[in-house]
Amino acid sequence: MNKILFKNVLAYFSDLSSKRISFYIDQSGKVNFLDSYDISSFEEVVEGEDLVIMPLLTDVHTHIRVPGQEEKEDIVSGSKAAARGGFGQIFTMPNTNPVVDNAYLVDYLISNINKNSVIKIYPVGAVSKNQLGEELSPLLEMKKSGAIAFSDDGKPISTNILRKALIYSKTFDGIIIDHPEDIVLSGNGVIHEGKISRAYGINSIPYTSEEVCVARDIALTRETRSRLHLAHLSTRHSLKYIEAAKEEGLNITSEVTVNHLIFNCENIPIFDTRFKVKPPFRDEEDMNELFIALKKGLIDVVCTDHAPHTLEEKELDYSEAPFGTPGLETAFAALYTYFVMKNKCNLEDIIKWMVVNPSKIFSLPVLELKNRSRANFFIFKKGKEFLVSPEMFFSKCKLSVFLNKTLYGFPLATFYNGNLVYKDKNFMKSVKQEI
Numbered sequence: 001m002n003k004i005l006f007k008n009v010l011a012y013f014s015d016l017s018s019k020r021i022s023f024y025i026d027q028s029g030k031v032n033f034l035d036s037y038d039i040s041s042f043e044e045v046v047e048g049e050d051l052v053i054m055p056l057l058t059d060v061h062t063h064i065r066v067p068g069q070e071e072k073e074d075i076v077s078g079s080k081a082a083a084r085g086g087f088g089q090i091f092t093m094p095n096t097n098p099v100v101d102n103a104y105l106v107d108y109l110i111s112n113i114n115k116n117s118v119i120k121i122y123p124v125g126a127v128s129k130n131q132l133g134e135e136l137s138p139l140l141e142m143k144k145s146g147a148i149a150f151s152d153d154g155k156p157i158s159t160n161i162l163r164k165a166l167i168y169s170k171t172f173d174g175i176i177i178d179h180p181e182d183i184v185l186s187g188n189g190v191i192h193e194g195k196i197s198r199a200y201g202i203n204s205i206p207y208t209s210e211e212v213c214v215a216r217d218i219a220l221t222r223e224t225r226s227r228l229h230l231a232h233l234s235t236r237h238s239l240k241y242i243e244a245a246k247e248e249g250l251n252i253t254s255e256v257t258v259n260h261l262i263f264n265c266e267n268i269p270i271f272d273t274r275f276k277v278k279p280p281f282r283d284e285e286d287m288n289e290l291f292i293a294l295k296k297g298l299i300d301v302v303c304t305d306h307a308p309h310t311l312e313e314k315e316l317d318y319s320e321a322p323f324g325t326p327g328l329e330t331a332f333a334a335l336y337t338y339f340v341m342k343n344k345c346n347l348e349d350i351i352k353w354m355v356v357n358p359s360k361i362f363s364l365p366v367l368e369l370k371n372r373s374r375a376n377f378f379i380f381k382k383g384k385e386f387l388v389s390p391e392m393f394f395s396k397c398k399l400s401v402f403l404n405k406t407l408y409g410f411p412l413a414t415f416y417n418g419n420l421v422y423k424d425k426n427f428m429k430s431v432k433q434e435i
Protein backbone atom coordinates (compact mmCIF):
# COMPACT_ATOMS: atom_id res chain seq x y z
CA MET A 1 0.00 0.00 0.00
CA ASN A 2 1.19 3.56 -0.71
CA LYS A 3 1.98 5.93 2.12
CA ILE A 4 -1.26 7.79 2.87
CA LEU A 5 -1.38 11.07 4.82
CA PHE A 6 -4.59 11.97 6.65
CA LYS A 7 -4.28 15.70 7.27
CA ASN A 8 -6.14 17.49 10.05
CA VAL A 9 -9.11 15.10 10.17
CA LEU A 10 -11.56 14.87 13.06
CA ALA A 11 -11.03 11.55 14.86
CA TYR A 12 -13.42 9.96 17.36
CA PHE A 13 -12.23 7.47 19.98
CA SER A 14 -13.90 4.86 22.16
CA ASP A 15 -13.38 6.96 25.31
CA LEU A 16 -15.83 9.28 23.53
CA SER A 17 -13.25 12.01 23.02
CA SER A 18 -12.56 13.55 19.63
CA LYS A 19 -9.77 15.70 18.26
CA ARG A 20 -8.29 16.98 15.02
CA ILE A 21 -5.17 15.03 14.14
CA SER A 22 -2.84 14.23 11.30
CA PHE A 23 -1.37 10.81 10.75
CA TYR A 24 -0.10 8.58 8.03
CA ILE A 25 -0.48 4.92 7.28
CA ASP A 26 2.76 3.31 6.25
CA GLN A 27 3.31 0.45 3.80
CA SER A 28 2.83 -2.11 6.56
CA GLY A 29 -0.62 -0.71 7.42
CA LYS A 30 0.48 0.95 10.66
CA VAL A 31 -0.76 4.33 11.89
CA ASN A 32 1.78 7.04 12.74
CA PHE A 33 0.56 10.23 14.41
CA LEU A 34 2.28 13.39 13.16
CA ASP A 35 2.88 16.88 14.50
CA SER A 36 4.33 18.20 11.27
CA TYR A 37 4.68 16.75 7.80
CA ASP A 38 6.12 17.27 4.38
CA ILE A 39 3.30 16.57 1.96
CA SER A 40 5.68 15.68 -0.87
CA SER A 41 6.73 12.46 0.90
CA PHE A 42 3.24 10.92 0.63
CA GLU A 43 1.67 9.26 -2.33
CA GLU A 44 -1.88 10.12 -1.29
CA VAL A 45 -3.04 13.02 0.86
CA VAL A 46 -6.50 12.91 2.39
CA GLU A 47 -7.66 16.21 3.77
CA GLY A 48 -10.84 18.06 4.53
CA GLU A 49 -12.48 19.80 7.47
CA ASP A 50 -15.51 17.58 7.02
CA LEU A 51 -13.74 14.20 7.09
CA VAL A 52 -14.45 12.13 10.19
CA ILE A 53 -12.53 9.08 11.45
CA MET A 54 -14.58 6.59 13.45
CA PRO A 55 -13.71 3.43 15.41
CA LEU A 56 -14.82 0.27 13.62
CA LEU A 57 -18.36 -0.78 14.50
CA THR A 58 -19.39 -4.13 15.97
CA ASP A 59 -22.58 -5.90 14.90
CA VAL A 60 -23.71 -8.47 17.45
CA HIS A 61 -26.52 -9.72 15.21
CA THR A 62 -25.86 -10.76 11.60
CA HIS A 63 -26.92 -13.75 9.50
CA ILE A 64 -24.08 -14.76 7.17
CA ARG A 65 -25.87 -18.01 6.14
CA VAL A 66 -22.79 -20.26 6.24
CA PRO A 67 -22.92 -23.24 6.14
CA GLY A 68 -25.50 -24.27 3.62
CA GLN A 69 -27.28 -21.14 2.44
CA GLU A 70 -24.44 -19.48 0.56
CA GLU A 71 -26.83 -18.46 -2.19
CA LYS A 72 -28.17 -15.89 0.33
CA GLU A 73 -24.81 -14.77 1.76
CA ASP A 74 -21.33 -16.18 2.14
CA ILE A 75 -18.25 -15.12 4.06
CA VAL A 76 -16.82 -13.04 1.21
CA SER A 77 -20.03 -11.15 0.41
CA GLY A 78 -21.09 -10.78 4.05
CA SER A 79 -17.70 -9.56 5.27
CA LYS A 80 -17.38 -7.10 2.37
CA ALA A 81 -20.87 -5.80 3.14
CA ALA A 82 -19.77 -5.31 6.75
CA ALA A 83 -16.58 -3.48 5.70
CA ARG A 84 -18.61 -1.25 3.38
CA GLY A 85 -20.79 -0.35 6.35
CA GLY A 86 -17.86 0.49 8.68
CA PHE A 87 -17.93 -2.74 10.71
CA GLY A 88 -14.74 -4.44 11.88
CA GLN A 89 -16.34 -7.30 13.80
CA ILE A 90 -19.68 -9.04 13.49
CA PHE A 91 -21.45 -12.05 15.00
CA THR A 92 -23.03 -14.61 12.69
CA MET A 93 -26.11 -16.46 13.90
CA PRO A 94 -26.35 -20.26 13.82
CA ASN A 95 -29.73 -20.69 12.06
CA THR A 96 -28.01 -22.18 9.04
CA ASN A 97 -28.25 -25.50 7.26
CA PRO A 98 -26.96 -27.49 9.08
CA VAL A 99 -27.45 -25.53 12.28
CA VAL A 100 -24.12 -24.59 13.93
CA ASP A 101 -24.72 -26.65 17.07
CA ASN A 102 -21.37 -28.41 17.61
CA ALA A 103 -17.66 -27.68 17.86
CA TYR A 104 -16.92 -29.32 14.52
CA LEU A 105 -19.11 -26.81 12.70
CA VAL A 106 -17.70 -23.89 14.70
CA ASP A 107 -14.20 -25.05 13.64
CA TYR A 108 -15.35 -25.32 10.02
CA LEU A 109 -16.88 -21.87 10.10
CA ILE A 110 -13.78 -20.33 11.66
CA SER A 111 -11.45 -21.87 9.09
CA ASN A 112 -13.73 -20.57 6.31
CA ILE A 113 -13.76 -17.13 7.98
CA ASN A 114 -9.97 -17.11 8.36
CA LYS A 115 -9.59 -17.85 4.65
CA ASN A 116 -12.29 -15.63 3.22
CA SER A 117 -13.31 -12.80 5.52
CA VAL A 118 -11.95 -9.27 5.20
CA ILE A 119 -12.97 -8.44 8.79
CA LYS A 120 -13.46 -10.41 12.04
CA ILE A 121 -16.50 -12.70 12.20
CA TYR A 122 -17.44 -14.49 15.42
CA PRO A 123 -19.72 -17.54 15.20
CA VAL A 124 -22.64 -17.78 17.62
CA GLY A 125 -23.40 -21.44 18.50
CA ALA A 126 -26.93 -22.83 18.73
CA VAL A 127 -28.24 -23.34 22.27
CA SER A 128 -30.18 -26.45 21.36
CA LYS A 129 -29.32 -29.26 18.98
CA ASN A 130 -30.65 -28.44 15.52
CA GLN A 131 -32.44 -25.50 17.22
CA LEU A 132 -35.24 -27.87 18.14
CA GLY A 133 -35.40 -26.75 21.76
CA GLU A 134 -35.15 -30.34 22.99
CA GLU A 135 -31.53 -31.06 23.84
CA LEU A 136 -28.78 -28.71 24.96
CA SER A 137 -25.90 -28.33 22.46
CA PRO A 138 -22.31 -28.80 23.70
CA LEU A 139 -21.92 -25.16 24.68
CA LEU A 140 -18.52 -25.36 26.37
CA GLU A 141 -16.98 -27.31 23.47
CA MET A 142 -18.30 -24.70 21.05
CA LYS A 143 -16.92 -21.92 23.22
CA LYS A 144 -13.50 -23.62 23.25
CA SER A 145 -13.64 -23.71 19.44
CA GLY A 146 -14.40 -19.98 19.30
CA ALA A 147 -18.17 -19.48 19.63
CA ILE A 148 -18.66 -16.01 21.08
CA ALA A 149 -22.16 -16.63 22.51
CA PHE A 150 -25.14 -19.00 22.14
CA SER A 151 -28.57 -18.46 20.63
CA ASP A 152 -31.38 -20.24 18.80
CA ASP A 153 -32.01 -16.97 16.95
CA GLY A 154 -34.77 -17.05 14.40
CA LYS A 155 -36.65 -18.89 17.14
CA PRO A 156 -36.95 -18.43 20.91
CA ILE A 157 -35.04 -20.83 23.15
CA SER A 158 -37.50 -23.32 24.68
CA THR A 159 -38.12 -22.70 28.38
CA ASN A 160 -36.52 -25.83 29.76
CA ILE A 161 -33.45 -25.53 27.54
CA LEU A 162 -33.06 -21.83 28.33
CA ARG A 163 -33.08 -22.63 32.05
CA LYS A 164 -30.45 -25.36 31.58
CA ALA A 165 -28.37 -23.14 29.30
CA LEU A 166 -28.38 -20.28 31.80
CA ILE A 167 -27.30 -22.58 34.63
CA TYR A 168 -24.60 -24.28 32.56
CA SER A 169 -23.21 -21.22 30.77
CA LYS A 170 -22.65 -19.52 34.11
CA THR A 171 -19.98 -22.11 34.95
CA PHE A 172 -17.78 -20.89 32.07
CA ASP A 173 -18.98 -17.30 31.72
CA GLY A 174 -20.92 -17.99 28.51
CA ILE A 175 -23.54 -15.58 27.21
CA ILE A 176 -26.97 -16.63 26.02
CA ILE A 177 -28.78 -14.48 23.45
CA ASP A 178 -32.51 -15.07 23.22
CA HIS A 179 -34.90 -14.16 20.40
CA PRO A 180 -37.93 -13.21 22.50
CA GLU A 181 -41.00 -14.52 20.71
CA ASP A 182 -43.82 -16.77 21.83
CA ILE A 183 -44.31 -18.68 18.60
CA VAL A 184 -47.79 -19.84 19.59
CA LEU A 185 -48.89 -16.22 19.93
CA SER A 186 -47.13 -15.21 16.68
CA GLY A 187 -48.79 -18.11 14.88
CA ASN A 188 -48.81 -17.39 11.17
CA GLY A 189 -48.75 -13.63 11.71
CA VAL A 190 -46.73 -11.60 9.24
CA ILE A 191 -47.14 -8.01 10.46
CA HIS A 192 -47.76 -6.19 13.75
CA GLU A 193 -51.23 -6.64 15.23
CA GLY A 194 -52.82 -3.21 15.10
CA LYS A 195 -54.68 -0.77 12.88
CA ILE A 196 -53.14 -1.94 9.60
CA SER A 197 -53.53 -5.67 10.23
CA ARG A 198 -57.17 -5.12 11.20
CA ALA A 199 -57.94 -2.84 8.24
CA TYR A 200 -56.52 -5.29 5.70
CA GLY A 201 -57.34 -8.51 7.53
CA ILE A 202 -53.70 -9.63 7.60
CA ASN A 203 -52.51 -12.34 10.03
CA SER A 204 -50.66 -10.52 12.74
CA ILE A 205 -48.19 -10.78 15.61
CA PRO A 206 -49.38 -9.26 18.91
CA TYR A 207 -47.23 -7.32 21.33
CA THR A 208 -47.59 -10.11 23.85
CA SER A 209 -45.68 -12.51 21.60
CA GLU A 210 -42.51 -10.61 22.57
CA GLU A 211 -43.59 -9.41 25.99
CA VAL A 212 -44.37 -12.79 27.59
CA CYS A 213 -41.04 -14.14 26.40
CA VAL A 214 -39.14 -11.14 27.80
CA ALA A 215 -40.91 -11.66 31.15
CA ARG A 216 -40.09 -15.39 31.09
CA ASP A 217 -36.46 -14.73 30.23
CA ILE A 218 -36.10 -12.24 33.06
CA ALA A 219 -37.65 -14.68 35.54
CA LEU A 220 -35.18 -17.39 34.49
CA THR A 221 -32.25 -14.97 34.66
CA ARG A 222 -33.32 -14.00 38.17
CA GLU A 223 -33.59 -17.61 39.25
CA THR A 224 -30.25 -18.66 37.78
CA ARG A 225 -28.38 -15.36 38.42
CA SER A 226 -26.84 -15.85 35.00
CA ARG A 227 -26.37 -13.40 32.09
CA LEU A 228 -28.74 -12.96 29.20
CA HIS A 229 -28.82 -10.74 26.14
CA LEU A 230 -32.20 -10.07 24.53
CA ALA A 231 -32.21 -9.75 20.75
CA HIS A 232 -34.04 -7.19 18.60
CA LEU A 233 -36.60 -5.65 20.97
CA SER A 234 -39.59 -4.17 19.19
CA THR A 235 -42.26 -3.15 21.69
CA ARG A 236 -42.50 -0.43 24.31
CA HIS A 237 -44.06 -2.97 26.66
CA SER A 238 -40.86 -5.04 26.83
CA LEU A 239 -39.02 -1.98 28.11
CA LYS A 240 -40.90 -1.90 31.40
CA TYR A 241 -39.68 -5.41 32.20
CA ILE A 242 -36.12 -4.53 31.24
CA GLU A 243 -36.19 -1.40 33.36
CA ALA A 244 -37.36 -3.38 36.40
CA ALA A 245 -34.77 -6.11 35.74
CA LYS A 246 -31.93 -3.59 35.49
CA GLU A 247 -33.11 -1.84 38.67
CA GLU A 248 -33.08 -5.18 40.41
CA GLY A 249 -29.46 -5.63 39.32
CA LEU A 250 -30.01 -8.60 36.99
CA ASN A 251 -27.35 -9.14 34.36
CA ILE A 252 -29.64 -8.49 31.39
CA THR A 253 -28.62 -6.57 28.29
CA SER A 254 -30.53 -5.97 25.07
CA GLU A 255 -30.39 -4.66 21.55
CA VAL A 256 -32.59 -2.90 19.01
CA THR A 257 -32.10 -2.94 15.25
CA VAL A 258 -31.39 0.23 13.29
CA ASN A 259 -34.53 -0.43 11.27
CA HIS A 260 -36.82 -0.65 14.31
CA LEU A 261 -35.66 2.84 15.29
CA ILE A 262 -36.65 4.26 11.89
CA PHE A 263 -39.64 2.28 10.65
CA ASN A 264 -43.07 1.56 12.09
CA CYS A 265 -46.09 -0.20 10.66
CA GLU A 266 -47.52 3.08 9.37
CA ASN A 267 -44.48 4.59 7.62
CA ILE A 268 -43.65 1.53 5.50
CA PRO A 269 -45.23 0.41 2.22
CA ILE A 270 -47.75 -2.31 2.83
CA PHE A 271 -47.09 -5.70 1.19
CA ASP A 272 -43.48 -4.77 0.37
CA THR A 273 -41.52 -7.85 1.44
CA ARG A 274 -38.34 -5.81 2.05
CA PHE A 275 -40.09 -4.67 5.24
CA LYS A 276 -41.19 -8.14 6.31
CA VAL A 277 -39.05 -8.75 9.38
CA LYS A 278 -39.36 -10.51 12.68
CA PRO A 279 -40.14 -8.99 15.06
CA PRO A 280 -42.41 -6.83 12.90
CA PHE A 281 -42.28 -3.04 12.82
CA ARG A 282 -44.69 -1.91 15.53
CA ASP A 283 -46.43 1.43 16.15
CA GLU A 284 -44.85 4.86 15.93
CA GLU A 285 -45.01 5.09 19.72
CA ASP A 286 -42.99 1.86 20.05
CA MET A 287 -40.41 3.17 17.61
CA ASN A 288 -40.05 6.40 19.59
CA GLU A 289 -39.96 4.64 22.95
CA LEU A 290 -37.21 2.28 21.74
CA PHE A 291 -35.05 5.28 20.89
CA ILE A 292 -35.76 6.91 24.26
CA ALA A 293 -34.83 3.64 26.00
CA LEU A 294 -31.58 3.52 24.08
CA LYS A 295 -30.72 7.07 25.08
CA LYS A 296 -31.52 6.28 28.71
CA GLY A 297 -29.27 3.21 28.62
CA LEU A 298 -32.13 0.72 29.09
CA ILE A 299 -31.26 -0.79 25.72
CA ASP A 300 -27.50 -1.24 25.40
CA VAL A 301 -26.73 -2.02 21.78
CA VAL A 302 -27.83 -1.13 18.25
CA CYS A 303 -27.50 -4.01 15.78
CA THR A 304 -28.49 -4.70 12.18
CA ASP A 305 -30.12 -8.16 12.23
CA HIS A 306 -28.75 -8.30 8.67
CA ALA A 307 -30.87 -11.16 7.32
CA PRO A 308 -30.35 -11.65 3.58
CA HIS A 309 -32.61 -13.82 1.42
CA THR A 310 -32.68 -14.55 -2.31
CA LEU A 311 -34.60 -12.37 -4.74
CA GLU A 312 -36.80 -15.34 -5.65
CA GLU A 313 -37.79 -15.83 -2.01
CA LYS A 314 -38.44 -12.14 -1.38
CA GLU A 315 -40.53 -11.95 -4.57
CA LEU A 316 -42.97 -14.51 -3.20
CA ASP A 317 -46.40 -13.49 -2.00
CA TYR A 318 -46.18 -11.43 1.23
CA SER A 319 -47.47 -14.27 3.37
CA GLU A 320 -44.93 -16.72 1.90
CA ALA A 321 -41.78 -14.57 1.68
CA PRO A 322 -39.24 -15.14 4.48
CA PHE A 323 -38.73 -12.63 7.30
CA GLY A 324 -35.52 -10.62 7.05
CA THR A 325 -33.82 -7.72 5.33
CA PRO A 326 -30.17 -6.74 4.81
CA GLY A 327 -28.67 -3.99 6.94
CA LEU A 328 -24.89 -4.07 7.20
CA GLU A 329 -24.10 -1.54 4.49
CA THR A 330 -26.70 1.02 5.53
CA ALA A 331 -26.72 0.81 9.36
CA PHE A 332 -24.31 3.64 10.17
CA ALA A 333 -25.44 5.88 7.31
CA ALA A 334 -29.08 5.44 8.37
CA LEU A 335 -28.35 6.27 12.02
CA TYR A 336 -26.26 9.25 10.94
CA THR A 337 -28.96 10.54 8.59
CA TYR A 338 -32.03 9.94 10.74
CA PHE A 339 -30.60 10.76 14.16
CA VAL A 340 -27.24 12.57 14.17
CA MET A 341 -28.16 15.01 11.41
CA LYS A 342 -31.48 15.69 13.12
CA ASN A 343 -29.70 16.36 16.43
CA LYS A 344 -31.47 13.46 18.16
CA CYS A 345 -28.15 11.89 19.13
CA ASN A 346 -24.47 12.41 18.40
CA LEU A 347 -21.59 10.33 17.12
CA GLU A 348 -20.50 9.58 20.68
CA ASP A 349 -23.88 7.89 21.26
CA ILE A 350 -23.39 5.72 18.19
CA ILE A 351 -19.91 4.78 19.42
CA LYS A 352 -21.45 3.80 22.76
CA TRP A 353 -24.15 1.64 21.16
CA MET A 354 -22.09 0.05 18.38
CA VAL A 355 -18.52 -0.01 19.71
CA VAL A 356 -18.18 0.38 23.47
CA ASN A 357 -21.21 -1.53 24.78
CA PRO A 358 -20.86 -4.56 22.47
CA SER A 359 -17.20 -4.76 23.51
CA LYS A 360 -18.06 -4.61 27.20
CA ILE A 361 -20.92 -7.12 27.03
CA PHE A 362 -19.10 -9.70 24.92
CA SER A 363 -15.49 -8.95 26.02
CA LEU A 364 -14.36 -7.95 22.54
CA PRO A 365 -11.41 -5.80 21.53
CA VAL A 366 -12.15 -2.19 20.62
CA LEU A 367 -10.92 -1.52 17.08
CA GLU A 368 -9.94 2.11 16.75
CA LEU A 369 -7.26 4.52 15.61
CA LYS A 370 -4.10 4.02 17.69
CA ASN A 371 -0.64 5.39 17.19
CA ARG A 372 1.85 2.76 15.96
CA SER A 373 -0.83 0.10 15.64
CA ARG A 374 -2.34 -1.45 12.56
CA ALA A 375 -5.04 0.81 11.10
CA ASN A 376 -8.55 0.13 12.35
CA PHE A 377 -11.09 2.81 11.45
CA PHE A 378 -13.52 4.02 8.86
CA ILE A 379 -13.78 7.48 7.40
CA PHE A 380 -16.82 9.39 6.17
CA LYS A 381 -17.49 12.88 4.93
CA LYS A 382 -20.06 15.10 6.61
CA GLY A 383 -22.64 16.41 4.18
CA LYS A 384 -21.83 13.90 1.41
CA GLU A 385 -25.05 12.40 0.16
CA PHE A 386 -25.64 9.07 -1.52
CA LEU A 387 -28.71 7.87 -3.35
CA VAL A 388 -29.03 4.25 -2.20
CA SER A 389 -29.01 1.91 -5.18
CA PRO A 390 -28.55 -1.87 -5.57
CA GLU A 391 -25.01 -1.37 -6.97
CA MET A 392 -23.85 -0.07 -3.59
CA PHE A 393 -24.32 -3.47 -1.97
CA PHE A 394 -21.75 -6.21 -1.53
CA SER A 395 -24.35 -8.35 0.19
CA LYS A 396 -25.94 -10.86 -2.16
CA CYS A 397 -29.26 -9.41 -1.03
CA LYS A 398 -29.70 -5.94 -2.46
CA LEU A 399 -33.32 -5.48 -1.40
CA SER A 400 -32.58 -2.77 1.14
CA VAL A 401 -35.36 -0.89 2.89
CA PHE A 402 -33.39 2.26 1.98
CA LEU A 403 -33.34 1.77 -1.82
CA ASN A 404 -33.94 5.09 -3.62
CA LYS A 405 -33.57 7.05 -0.38
CA THR A 406 -30.84 9.62 0.16
CA LEU A 407 -28.51 8.80 3.05
CA TYR A 408 -25.47 10.64 4.39
CA GLY A 409 -22.50 9.27 6.31
CA PHE A 410 -21.63 6.24 4.16
CA PRO A 411 -18.03 5.13 4.81
CA LEU A 412 -15.61 6.25 2.09
CA ALA A 413 -12.92 3.83 3.25
CA THR A 414 -12.57 1.16 5.93
CA PHE A 415 -9.27 -0.11 7.29
CA TYR A 416 -9.24 -3.36 9.26
CA ASN A 417 -6.03 -4.62 10.88
CA GLY A 418 -3.92 -2.43 8.59
CA ASN A 419 -5.68 -3.51 5.39
CA LEU A 420 -7.86 -1.33 3.22
CA VAL A 421 -10.99 -3.52 3.15
CA TYR A 422 -13.36 -1.05 1.52
CA LYS A 423 -12.82 2.02 -0.61
CA ASP A 424 -15.26 4.23 -2.51
CA LYS A 425 -14.11 4.37 -6.13
CA ASN A 426 -13.80 8.18 -6.06
CA PHE A 427 -11.86 8.33 -2.79
CA MET A 428 -8.04 8.05 -2.50
CA LYS A 429 -7.80 7.47 -6.23
CA SER A 430 -4.10 6.59 -6.26
CA VAL A 431 -4.56 3.86 -3.63
CA LYS A 432 -5.36 0.35 -4.73
CA GLN A 433 -7.55 -1.83 -2.56
CA GLU A 434 -5.67 -5.08 -2.11
CA ILE A 435 -8.37 -7.13 -0.38
Ligand SMILES: O=C1C[C@@H](C(=O)O)NC(=O)N1
Nearest residue numbers: 063154277278307323324
Ligand atom coordinates in the same frame (compact mmCIF):
# COMPACT_ATOMS: atom_id res chain seq x y z
O1 LIG B 1 -35.18 -13.33 13.80
C1 LIG B 1 -35.14 -13.22 12.60
C2 LIG B 1 -34.44 -14.24 11.77
C3 LIG B 1 -34.00 -13.65 10.51
C4 LIG B 1 -33.50 -14.66 9.49
O2 LIG B 1 -33.84 -14.51 8.31
O3 LIG B 1 -32.76 -15.54 9.85
N1 LIG B 1 -34.97 -12.77 9.93
C5 LIG B 1 -35.74 -11.97 10.72
O4 LIG B 1 -36.43 -11.07 10.25
N2 LIG B 1 -35.76 -12.19 12.04
